[in-house]
Amino acid sequence: MLQLAAPVTAEIEIKKSRFIAVLYPVTTRAEAMDRLAEVRQRWKDARHYCSVLLTEGDSGLDDDGEPSGTAAKPMYSVLVHKDVGNVLAVVVRYFGGIKLGAGGLVRAYSQAVSAALQQAELLPTIRMAHYKVGIGFAEESRVRRFCAEHGISVLEASYGETVALTLAAPADEAASLLAQLSDCLHGALEVLDVPS
Known part of the structure; x- marks a missing residue:
């Protein structure tokens, strides 16, 4: 396709x-x-x-x-x-x-x-994997910058006690990019939902 x-x-x-x-x-x-x-x-x-x-x-x-x-x-x-x-x-x-x-x-x-x-x-066509991640409010701008620099789309954001972001990344790179993002945040990234 x-x-x-x-x-x-x-x-x-x-x-x-x-x-x-x-x-x-x-x-x-x-x-x-x-x-x-x-x-x-x-x-x-x-x-x-x-x-x-x-x-x-x-x-x-x-x-x-x-x-x-x-x-x-x-x-x-x-x-x-x-x-x-x-x-x-x-x-x-x-x-x-x-x-x-x-x-x-x-x-x-x-x-x-x-x-x-x-x-x-x-x-x-590049197959995309979707992830929902949780972060603190202070990390949101850093996460958005990382996503923009690495070709990750921020599809949705919801705000409660933390920030929940729905991300889309190329499926063949998604796990590696998620690990890099977690490292960038010194582990302050919670994966709330992963693709089935």
Whole structure:
């Protein structure tokens, strides 16, 4: 399976309707929802924001008001055919006044995602391991700095008597990185949950 190296955008026009495809590399639904909100903000006056989310643990298809099966499903088919995962695909549509019909919409949404993929740099997917760790409040900034320097994503933080962080690290390096982080904190790291 492949994933995007960076976000890409492509635009096509069919019978005066504009279709803007935006593809983002994502690993979680929360991250995808943030990117979708950015798209809605950037193209505020568009008619539709059809989307497909494909990640290791989550997926979703949304036709956003287009006739059922004419937008998200063809977008999904293109991504699956190209073997792309860990992605949020959004196609923004500005209606041009000419109805395209179901077949026309299917072709338009497929073409928009294909156009964006043609510009994308695709890399092999990196399998991620997720850990939940507990630390003291004083260590949080040091942990976040360590994570940023070592390619570890901080997915979630919750605060109680201690700080609980959900981390995602490349699976083949995760155990070693966790050990390094523990050493950096002189053992003041509690692993609360490990991947099964």
